[in-house]
Amino acid sequence: MALDAETLLIERCQAGDPEAFAALVRRYQRQVYALAYRLVGDRAEAEDVAQEAFLRCYRSLARFRTGQPFGPWLYRIATNLALDHLRRRGRAAAMASGEPPPTAERTAGPDEEALRREDQRRLAAAIANLAPEYRVPVVLFHLQGLPLAEVARATGLPLTAVKNRLYRARKMLRQALRDQDNEATGRCRDEQVPVREPVGSLR
């Protein structure tokens, strides 16, 4: 049903109705902005990339065949723009600060919230340190929640290549988090600070 509504919106856009396109932007803005943010690592730049992705999408809508999944097509545009942006900027290791993104969610208590934010910060930093070809499948599969087949469509890669990159990326993430844990444990021991449960194993 949702897909039908989306198809109608796309057809209205193709007929030149800008309000239908506004509805599409509202529907996908979270995913496209989050994807751009995870890939370029900066809020202002992510907004530029997201804007440009929607604009390119609008210009190319005439060529979009309704009935195909719209999301992966749009993510592919956004992904390519973000990667072009990274290449232009000349630093693939974006988001080195690994700053936690602003969120609307505030449910846990202060301590629990602080720990959760710290875990998220470390995980986000580990993702940001992956090379773009490994970061993209992680972002699309885990953070955007796309099935593997749609990740393949969104990246233009064969399914086996997507799986291989995803597996390697997760292995690198596990290793990076273990290293962070070891480093934190060593630092705490040196400073005689009580050590909290390691999160590198994320257990």
Next chain:
Amino acid sequence: MNRCPSESQWEAFVDGDLSPARCRDLAAHLAVCGRCRSLVDDMLALKAALDSLTEPEPPPTLVGSVMGRVRREPPPQRGVHLRATALHALFTAGVVAEVAALVLAAVGITPQDVAGLIALRWPGLFSVLTGAAGLIDALADALGGPRGWEVAVGILRQSPWLWPASLALGLGFLLFIRRYRAPKELG
């Protein structure tokens, strides 16, 4: 199962990307192998952490900024694309036909040979083609012009440059049409 499965097998297991039979095999191995159990626990924990990673909220101005730019754009040009596709198909068909005609002429196959072959292998198609050819010839007779193949051969003899020119035109159009293809693949 005595040997431990590979890490990629376990990754596929964690993603639920294996057949039920293979899943059962791996689950049975997990029950007896502490090393693999530890690896899979790590994988599951990472997967859970990734799936629960909070995503950033888009800025409230995003939709307005996009729509401000969209409203300055011309509406989507579907007609241009359809015309481009039709021209692309036409040029491609033309190039294929020209190449086929040149190859047939080069190896000395006459139209009569081709007609004989078609009549032998595909009599139904032969009837359709002769019917169409008859129609074209009748039209040519009515207009007082030459018949069927003679038209094509006559043009080729009088203006042989038409072939490379139209080939170049087709190639140029193929290059132009590349602009209309989907975004490039990831590196």
